[in-house]
Amino acid sequence: MPLWAGRFKKELDSKTNDFNSSIKFDKRMYKQDIQGSIAHATMLGNQKIIDASESEKIIKSLKEILVDLENGNLEIDRNAEDIHMFVESELTNRIGATGKRLHTARSRNDQVAVDIRLYLRDEAYEIISLLKELIEVIIRKAAENTKTIMPGYTHLQRAQPITFAHHMMAYAEMFMRDIDRMKDVIKRMNVNPLGSCALAGTTHNINRELTSELLGFDSPCNNSLDGVSDRDFVLEMASTLSIIMVHMSRFSEEIILWCSWEFKFVELDDAFSTGSSIMPQKKNPDITELIRGKSGRVFGHLTGLLTMMKGQPLAYNKDMQEDKEAIFDSIDNTKMCIYTFIPMLDTMKVIKENMENAAKKGFINATDCADYLVKKGLPFREAYKITGTIVAYAIDNNKTLDTLSLEEYKQYSSLFDKDIYDAIDLINCVNLRTSFGGPAPSIVEKHIEMLKEKLNNI
Ligand code: ARG
Numbered sequence: 001m002p003l004w005a006g007r008f009k010k011e012l013d014s015k016t017n018d019f020n021s022s023i024k025f026d027k028r029m030y031k032q033d034i035q036g037s038i039a040h041a042t043m044l045g046n047q048k049i050i051d052a053s054e055s056e057k058i059i060k061s062l063k064e065i066l067v068d069l070e071n072g073n074l075e076i077d078r079n080a081e082d083i084h085m086f087v088e089s090e091l092t093n094r095i096g097a098t099g100k101r102l103h104t105a106r107s108r109n110d111q112v113a114v115d116i117r118l119y120l121r122d123e124a125y126e127i128i129s130l131l132k133e134l135i136e137v138i139i140r141k142a143a144e145n146t147k148t149i150m151p152g153y154t155h156l157q158r159a160q161p162i163t164f165a166h167h168m169m170a171y172a173e174m175f176m177r178d179i180d181r182m183k184d185v186i187k188r189m190n191v192n193p194l195g196s197c198a199l200a201g202t203t204h205n206i207n208r209e210l211t212s213e214l215l216g217f218d219s220p221c222n223n224s225l226d227g228v229s230d231r232d233f234v235l236e237m238a239s240t241l242s243i244i245m246v247h248m249s250r251f252s253e254e255i256i257l258w259c260s261w262e263f264k265f266v267e268l269d270d271a272f273s274t275g276s277s278i279m280p281q282k283k284n285p286d287i288t289e290l291i292r293g294k295s296g297r298v299f300g301h302l303t304g305l306l307t308m309m310k311g312q313p314l315a316y317n318k319d320m321q322e323d324k325e326a327i328f329d330s331i332d333n334t335k336m337c338i339y340t341f342i343p344m345l346d347t348m349k350v351i352k353e354n355m356e357n358a359a360k361k362g363f364i365n366a367t368d369c370a371d372y373l374v375k376k377g378l379p380f381r382e383a384y385k386i387t388g389t390i391v392a393y394a395i396d397n398n399k400t401l402d403t404l405s406l407e408e409y410k411q412y413s414s415l416f417d418k419d420i421y422d423a424i425d426l427i428n429c430v431n432l433r434t435s436f437g438g439p440a441p442s443i444v445e446k447h448i449e450m451l452k453e454k455l456n457n458i
Pocket of ligand 1: 026
């Protein structure tokens with residue numbers, strides 16, 4: 001019979017039991033459940049709600065259960081309703097009546113809220129350290145390519161010259177924001193619901209500050225109803241994971257494009273590419289495609305969780321049991337994606353010549369030509385128009401801006417002189433873009449140093 005037997009005359013129908021049970025997926029929180037129970041038992045003993053000797057006995061047995069679970073001497077019973085029920089009945093099996101005192105001034109409602117917060121907090125820290133590792137690789141790639149000129153794109157059309165380092169550092173910034181967001185999630189997650197009990201607190205003289213301290217929470221939550229019905233931190237985490245996956249997916253999409261023969265800006269290491277079963281020449285960027293694809297399920301879980309929460313009256317409702325599979329799957333997949341991406345990026349070969357050759361085409365120095373005229377005194381709009389006409393002429397005559405003669409330039413404006421060639425030289429175009437945040441090597445080098453420093457302080 002389940003722990004809640006008493007009011008009931010029959011056992012739960014077996015199919016209904018399967019439907020109702022969460023053990024298959026919440027068993028992964030066994031450590032956090034035991035950790036929470038140890039803190040609770042310590043507090044009960046401290047406050048003399050149970051005898052000190054009983055508290056000690058409970059704690060000792062809980063620690064043994066943890067060891068037995070970790071080294072495989074104890075298996076989690078798949079028929080238990082959930083991990084909380086399992087640990088409690090195992091405790092009672094081991095120490096009898098004393099075990100039954102553990103649930104004093106506690107409910108599974110605050111228990112599950114504690115467990116999930118502790119579990120997600122650990123995962124959040126792990127994701128932060130994975131992101132850190134990823135940013136380190138990005139920075140390394142950037143440092144090797146501060147002078148590798150490539151076209152910067154808008155609308156996937158060649159736009160203006162940048163460097164591969166500048167492009168990489170944009171991703172470094174995105175993932176830095178993800179770290180920041182994750183830290184923020186931890187901040188609001190790190191509040192202790194234990195002591196909210198079922199929903200309305202308790203008449204026992206509990207000490208919520210003590211359990212907060214023991215479990216590393218910043219403080220107890222201020223309202224017991226909120227304590228058991230708040231899953232905002234799950235939503236925030238799902239949303240942060242979704243944004244990470246947006247970034248991973250955009251990065252993947254670019255690598256997929258760059259691997260194509262049309263671009264050939266990079267080549268992935270054989271260890272991170274796959275072949276085709278029929279086409280012998282193929283080398284496919286499957287990993288990046290899978291990451292792009294997996295972003296879908298992570299976004300899906302966010303929508304699922306928001307929808308699951310939105311209609312629930314306060315306080316606890318069983319709907320909330322649905323939070324776990326969703327957030328666990330989002331975490332597992334996001335972690336796997338970052339984990340695989342890191343060595344793939346690290347070993348990715350950058351084909352500098354192809355980037356530079358692409359930069360030479362597409363008139364990406366046209367803005368610099370217009371800026372040249374502006375610096376000679378022309379209003380930008382006029383300079384823009386003249387340059388546009390020159391580009392059209394060059395296209396018609398199969399030329400580029402650097403192969404036009406000075407005479408040809410002068411047909412469009414008498415302001416043109418020999419120094420136009422310096423102004424539209426790609427290396428100069430990049431080197432002179434020294435505005436803060438720009439692609440000039442001197443600026444990107446400073447950015448790299450700044451980010452390294454920031455990373456060290458995370
Ligand atoms: N397995 C449940 C969950 O994940 C634990 C809380 C159950 N509480 C209850 N009153 N049925 O939400």
